[in-house]
Amino acid sequence: MAFTHLHVHTEYSLLDGSSKIKELAARAKELHMDSMAITDHGAMYGVIDFYRAAREEGVKPIIGCEVYVAPGSRFDRETVSGEDRYYHLVLLAENNKGYENLMKIVSRGFLDGFYYKPRVDYEILETYHEGIISLSACLAGEVQKYLERGQYQQAKEAALRYERIFGKGNFFLELQDHGIPAQKTVNQALLRLSKELDIELVATNDIHYTFAEDAAAHDILLCIQTGKKVTDENRMRYEGGQFYCKSEEEMRALFPYAQDALDNTHKIAERCNVEIEFGVTKLPKFEVPEGYDSWGYLNKLCAEGMERRYPENDGTLRERLEYELNVIHNMGYVDYFLIVWDFIHFARSHNIMVGPGRGSAAGSIVAYCLEITNIDPIRYNLLFERFLNPERVSMPDIDIDFCYERRQEVIDYVVEKYGKDQVVQIVTFGTLAARGVVRDVGRALDMPYAKCDAIAKAIPKDLGITLEKALKTSPDLKKAYQEDGDVKYLIDMSMRLEGLPRHTSMHAAGVVISRTEVDNYVPLSRAQDGTITTQFTMTTLEELGLLKMDFLGLRTLTVIQNAVEQVKKNQGVTLDIDKIDFNDKQVLDSIGTGKDDGVFQLESSGMKGFMKELKPRNLEDIIAGISLYRPGPMDFIPKYLKGKNQQASVTYDCPQLEPILNSTYGCIVYQEQVMQIVRDLAGYTLGRSDLVRRAMSKKKASVMEKERQNFVYGNDEEGVKGCMRNGIDEKTANHIFDEMTDFASYAFNKSHAACYAVVAYQTAYLKYYYPKEFMAALMTSVIDNGNKSAEYILTCRQMGIPILPPDINEGESGFTVSGDAIRYGLSAIKSVGRSVVDAIVAERTANGPFRTMDEFVERMSNKEVNRRTLENFIKSGALDSLPGNRRQKVMVAPEMLEQKNKEKKNTMEGQMSLFDFVPEEEKHNFQITFPNVKEYEREELLAFEKETLGIYVSGHPLEQFETLWRSCVTAVSSDFVVDEETERAKAEDNSRVTMGGIITGKVTKITRTNQMMAFITIEDLAGAVEVLVFPKDYEKNREILTEESKVFISGRVSIGEDQEGKLICERVTPFEKLPKQLWLQFEDKAAYDKAIEPVMSCLKGNEGSDQVVIWLSKERAKKILPANWNVCCDRALLEELTKILGEKNVRAVQKGLKV
Secondary structure (H helix, E strand, O other): OOOOEOOEOOOOOOOOOOOOHHHHHHHHHHOOOOEEEEEEEOOOOOHHHHHHHHHHOOOEEEEEEEEEEOOOOOOOOOOOOHHHHOEEEEEEEOOHHHHHHHHHHHHHHHHOOEEOEEEEOHHHHHHOOOOEEEEOOOOOEHHHHHHHOOOHHHHHHHHHHHHHHHOOOOEEEEEOOOOOHHHHHHHHHHHHHHHHHOOOEEEOOOEOOOOHHHHHHHHHHHHHHHOOOOOOOOOOOOOOOOOOOOOHHHHHHHOOOOHHHHHHHHHHHHHOOOOOOOOOOOOOOOOOOOOOOHHHHHHHHHHHHHHHHOOOOOOHHHHHHHHHHHHHHHOOOHHHHHHHHHHHHHHHHOOOOEOOOOHHHHHOHHHHHOOOOOOOOOOOOOOHHHOOOOOOOOOOOOEEEEEOOOHHHHHHHHHHHHOOOOEEEEEEEEEOOHHHHHHHHHHHOOOOHHHHHHHHHOOOOOOOOOHHHHHHHOHHHHHHHHHOHHHHHHHHHHHHHOOOEEEEEEEEEEEEEOOOOHHHOOOEEEOOOOOEEEOOOHHHHHHOOOEEEEEEEEHHHHHHHHHHHHHHHHHOOOOOHHHOOOOOHHHHHHHHOOOOOOOOOOOOHHHHHHHHHHOOOOHHHHHHHHHHOOOOHHHHHHHHHHHHHOHHHOOOOOHHHHHHHHHHOOOOOEHHHHHHHHHHHHOOOHHHHHHHHHHHHOOOHHHHHHHHHHHHHOEOOOOEOOOHHHOOOHHHHHHHHHHHHHHHOOOEOHHHHHHHHHHHHHHHHHHHHOHHHHHHHHHHHOOOOHHHHHHHHHHHHHOOOOEEOOOOOOOOOOOEEEOOEEEOOHHHOOOOOHHHHHHHHHHHHHHOOOOOHHHHHHHHOOOOOOHHHHHHHHHHOOOOOOOOOHHHHHHHHHHHHHHHHHHHHHHHHOOOOHHHHOOHHHHHHHOOOOOOOOOOOHHHHHHHHHHHHOOOOOOOOOHHHHHHHHHHOOOOHHHHEEOOOOOOEOOOOOOEEEEEEEEEEEEEEEOOOOOEEEEEEEEEOOEEEEEEEOHHHHHHHOOOOOOOOEEEEEEEEEOOOOOEOEEEEEEEEEHHHOOEEEEEEEOOHHHHHHHHHHHHHHHHOOOOOEEEEEEEOOOOEEEEOOHHHOEOOOHHHHHHHHHHHOHHHEEEEEOOOOO
């Protein structure tokens, strides 16, 4: 009789199981097992992957889960503690009904019973027991726990309860032996219990890793899960190294006394037959108005849209519309289009900005007529077949961008329309990727940080990099791996854990809309914030035929909408951003200057440089620019630029290519061009040409070779004419095919690029014609991001737009336009929430502006304005428009608040004060008056702004040093930010740079060797960077590295996994200690001879590190005195020399720093 593993934890027992699903299925086949179960802890994340992998290996998949059972109700919290908080129980789906019930049970665990773990209870098990076989699990199972404690009677009752729930023959007592002493005792008791109660036994191995040699890697994984080190004594362990996928022979040797229990595993496996349905769509039905069916209603909407979009159409476009509609109808996607139309219609009618489109949907005239997309597919030559064609098996994908702030309203509408049980967000998994896993494993092995960091950084940042690939491509990594035993062990262990899921999170935008309750098709879980999500990822949901939608929040749309509203409010201009001139030469020229800060997709330093070279002449150029500026296609930029600037030099391999490639100057830039070449040169259908494009992009060699034959020579059986029959010779046809193949894996979806180019152009248009409104909206969108705000404030200053501090009489929540300047947003002030701002604006609107601080306190003291908010209003400058300076206001604020609160209290209690008896005209004599004190110094005012707003607004402490600063630095803070498109920072990792600024933060830390190191935040005119100061350098510079110090720091750039790099300090130079040169000017040699003696005696008494330079004007001769004449160029020395030579002949000149 055969044996089947029925207790198996895969990689989806997160950070607890390290068995990779494909490896496990292959191992089962290798061990000649015809079946295997998956029973991950509390969840079903991996069941579809396991089902497919097992089927591919010819192994029957048994779908299961090891659930956590609460001792009481699943709703109870902490009625018992410690080990009895929950029990383990293995559940296996016997049939499809059992699979449905298993999904319900597991979902309930997350939705109702989550407390440390997703717990179910006996009520849930009773409700959904049908079609489920249960095993009593490991030592953590309820029956086993009682037996281990010697509570035989309670174990007996528990076993009978489970048998009652699942039915006779559906509950089994589970034997395990991993060399743990307690298992020997429990197993003997289980044998006795089995005989007494006539409940059959099964024998399992609690698999947590695939091979015996994986025990060490698995132990490291447990350390990653618990945040421990391998050397820690008191930590979670799976001791004995027996938790691997054992052969039948090994299992039979373990249980010589219970061979029937092993046979029972295979009997159970034979009973379990679950068939999961793929590729059958389960779209919800769209409710159409009375008198229509879905098909009729879609046609009506499209006909109305056609009238609006193409009023002068001569009928040719109607043919394309009908063709698309027929494809949609025949493929069963009519309701899909209506569902999308409906929620976009909701968004537009509620003034929620919707993007022009995203992805290949922009190629559909149906989508354009329904206003799902807002870019004309005819004008930009976009292909419907790239989006949907009869030869495509996967569901179409319409992703929608919404205003970032109001995206949730659209999701809420969909939830309300289809029901909260039918609309659920989608799970994603963070994985142990190449660099991350090395860092995690290094921490668990207690490897020195610097060594581990160096190894992680030796791994290239390429997309899809693995440790195996990195060892081949990185010479430094390969050398360390071959020569250092510790590094070899680190990499080997990391390779075993690489790619494992690390944690779950929620997809930023993905939502599934189901025909009936979602948990009829998919198990559900809960995200960390309590949101309900699916347990299957987006691609799995699509394979199961469920409707997946991406509701994306695009911050730029919020910026555009905000800017348009401000333009209307400030200038009385109603702007329809979708109907602007998209070929405005001035806007295109402004993009070509490279000053594209804030322009969507074009503001990275690399893209700005490219736009400067490209000098776009129309929207097509911007579409191409967005498509080309990515790793891979970047290599084609020089060819594209040459073709654009020297159009006479563009050549085509055959005349048929010219109409396809002329808009991109002979370069293949888009996926759609690949499809058109295959269609026009070789006679493929567009649907078939899309399949060829996909094969090329995925580099499927066997498919490619077959298609090459078809492309060049044709294939009558498949209806492909071939290039040669179209007058293109064999050599040319093969060359074209090679070029397409080279570029296909890089080629970009033109529909997607066109949509984003539209948004890019819209932002550039607003920035050019309405710069103040645009920049105000842009800064509002990053109001919580200090670095970005500082960067855009610098941009505003470069554009000549002043930034004013917040103002309670003029400001609003976000940034607003005030005359020729931009007014800072009130909600950016620390401790001032949106509700406080709304209350101030409402009071101001209802009862007029505030005239004095006293009046402001009186009108607002019941409306969330307390001592802290009042102080922050004063310090930020928000009360500057009221009488009194900031120092005066800070001094009287506590007393004024106290007085107003007393008055309010007396009024509420019905008491009268002396103040109530004073005539109105004399009341001012009793009011608190400001003391006669001067305003704070400028540096203090700036420090207050930094404290309350997070950045400097009215100026910057470095402004007076800007010339000096620029002459000494080789990098600024923005150079450390990783570009989203290129995934690189301007400052290269490991390069040496000098940056300068003011220290705005400092955190010290004691190292393991009991030395002090520091993390410094240094801020310059462009933002802030974290600087790591290791013990040796910290000890040397401790007195200099204090907050508010202005310093230059030279060191090594460290670009890690974060979006922002760091600087590792090697040298610190305070601004005032910068090397100087002292220039002494003499009219001629005679004047020098006359005055040199008193000058030299003056220099002699002053030693330092500053050079002295003698200059004779008439002879134009210069002499630098030797180093032993270096002086300390301070004020006293300058005054003394001025007395001898005169003011115009003495000059101290600052020198730069060498890196």
